[in-house]
Amino acid sequence: MNLNKNRVLTLGQFIIEKQNDFPYAKGELSRLLRDIGIAAKMVNREVNKAGLVDILGDMGTTNIQGETVKKLDVYANEQFISALSYGGECCAVASEENEDMVHIDGEVSKNARYVIAIDPLDGSSNIDVNVSIGTIFSIYRRTSLSGAVELSDFLQKGTEQVAAGYITYGSSTMLVYTTGRGVNGFTLDPSIGEFCLSHPDITIPKTGQIYSINEGYYVHFPEGVKRYIKYCQTEDRVTSRPYSSRYIGSLVADFHRNLLKGGIYMYPSTAKSPKGKLRLLYECNPLAFIVEQAGGIASDGFKRILDLQPRSLHQRTPIFIGSPEMVRAAEDFMLKFSAETV
Ligand code: FDP
Numbered sequence: 001m002n003l004n005k006n007r008v009l010t011l012g013q014f015i016i017e018k019q020n021d022f023p024y025a026k027g028e029l030s031r032l033l034r035d036i037g038i039a040a041k042m043v044n045r046e047v048n049k050a051g052l053v054d055i056l057g058d059m060g061t062t063n064i065q066g067e068t069v070k071k072l073d074v075y076a077n078e079q080f081i082s083a084l085s086y087g088g089e090c091c092a093v094a095s096e097e098n099e100d101m102v103h104i105d106g107e108v109s110k111n112a113r114y115v116i117a118i119d120p121l122d123g124s125s126n127i128d129v130n131v132s133i134g135t136i137f138s139i140y141r142r143t144s145l146s147g148a149v150e151l152s153d154f155l156q157k158g159t160e161q162v163a164a165g166y167i168t169y170g171s172s173t174m175l176v177y178t179t180g181r182g183v184n185g186f187t188l189d190p191s192i193g194e195f196c197l198s199h200p201d202i203t204i205p206k207t208g209q210i211y212s213i214n215e216g217y218y219v220h221f222p223e224g225v226k227r228y229i230k231y232c233q234t235e236d237r238v239t240s241r242p243y244s245s246r247y248i249g250s251l252v253a254d255f256h257r258n259l260l261k262g263g264i265y266m267y268p269s270t271a272k273s274p275k276g277k278l279r280l281l282y283e284c285n286p287l288a289f290i291v292e293q294a295g296g297i298a299s300d301g302f303k304r305i306l307d308l309q310p311r312s313l314h315q316r317t318p319i320f321i322g323s324p325e326m327v328r329a330a331e332d333f334m335l336k337f338s339a340e341t342v
Pocket of ligand 1: 252
């Protein structure tokens, strides 16, 4: 009997197997990923209940047990920070939900060497309507040698990430991550409560048929973006254009679809947000690390995202991310029309 044939590999088992890829690792990174997986399951449970708010109580009000029902993004933030605090490997968290970094000072964390940047619940405008939302995280080794974590520990270029990943809470819940050796995806099997390896060695198609951008802001886009959108909409047999437009409005969900099917996601600068909307540390850098590991590209229109020097925790950047041929084409338009004003 071939027992391996139907073998289900859980996230925990996979992490342990992969730990041998890092000969000097002491298992800290593995434990961090395990802690994130546990918090993701807790958040998933609450996300699944979100449609029951009318029965259980509105977010921010009191439910039938007399408990205050927390807003999901606040809940997610607390779950991730608490899982990382008890795990003992993380010494500080920079979160979309907190203006300043959160220091983790507990006894178990006194020798911790990692800092985490996280967007605990991305796509918040989709929470109330049962549309996919996600979590994005980025793991760095602290650069200061001892004492309290410093801002500079977080302000490292994306190239310094030791791991990054995201969770998408949707029709299925998936966790996708990289430690710099390819990208692997795990789907939560609710019957056993485990993330199981479902998408080993993800690679993004070199080109695709999908472009994702909020076209409502068209008039406010830079000229290069306007021209690239027109290019996507123009008929051409060789490149199978026109492309399809798909925009969920949840970064993780849009990114995940394009990663698997091929495509480009763009959030450029606009007249309203001259630096773009998305955050470098906990949205763009982790997804850029993942896409590059899968064979794709992430750019701010001119430069590689992972090479940008962060100057503050909540810094924004324009982003063009996805299949390499599509991102290169968008960059060509940006360069060619860069002199023209918005
Ligand atoms: P949201 O504001 O709903 O949290 O990160 C922010 C984000 O969502 C992304 O998930 C999403 O892709 C984008 O903003 C949507 O912004 P627009 O509504 O401006 O298109």
